[in-house]
């Protein structure tokens with residue numbers, strides 16, 4: 226996948242994109258990330274990318290011309306562009322795992338990072354095909370939001386994670402939260418790993434994990450359960466979990 230990021234601050238991306246899994250994805254040729262600074266497309270002496278809002282009010286608004294020219298240059302470079310132009314914005318659709326899965330199917334993405342008071346509305350109306358928010362809070366710029374989107378999408382690209390199944394078992398992938406994970410030692414400061422995980426019985430382990438996924442989701446994010454397609458086995462497990470009121474009210478059962 227090719228990702229182009231339109232940003233006034235490309236050096237902000239250095240740390241997150243030059244480490245660990247995202248770094249390896251680029252080295253393996255599974256992901257290529259490019260930056261385009263709208264300041265390149267300013268033709269006055271001061272290379273102005275922002276201006277005061279029409280109608281008054283505080284702060285500065287990013288001008289439309291440099292952003293349009295940046296995106297047009299990228300599209301020219303990757304012709305034919307099959308991807309999406311996405312504006313990062315606190316007013317956009319909330320980003321989630323479903324959206325990450327959808328974006329991971331694209332050949333390329335163009336992400337526009339706003340800054341200051343945001344971008345001229347014409348960018349939203351006539352350039353961006355989608356607006357994405359990473360949460361109901363306001364960041365100083367779209368750069369951190371773009372990093373979040375690229376990170377979540379990249380780990381879904383085939384070959385990026387060592388084990389293909391690990392993304393599928395993650396929280397949200399199937400609509401449920403993930404089961405608890407343990408590693409060696411089997412006992413640490415007197416706290417033991419659940420017996421079943423040491424049993425070697427794959428069917429028992431599968432069932433225990435499924436039960437934990439349902440139980441955790443019910444306790445922590447019950448609204449997610451309404452959107453998940455539950456199997457007959459899931460429904461039975463859920464009934465058992467709910468019936469066991471004391472267990473449900475108390476600490477999570479191990």
Ligand SMILES: C[S@@+](CC[C@H](N)C(=O)[O-])C[C@H]1O[C@@H](n2cnc3c(N)ncnc32)[C@H](O)[C@@H]1O
Nearest residue numbers: 313314315339342343358359363364366367370
């Ligand atoms: C300070 S914000 C502008 C907020 C704008 N005045 C508003 O109230 O909607 C500057 C830029 O940060 C980015 N941004 C801020 N919060 C975001 C969020 N929750 N998700 C995605 N991008 C965000 C956007 O690119 C935005 O243009």
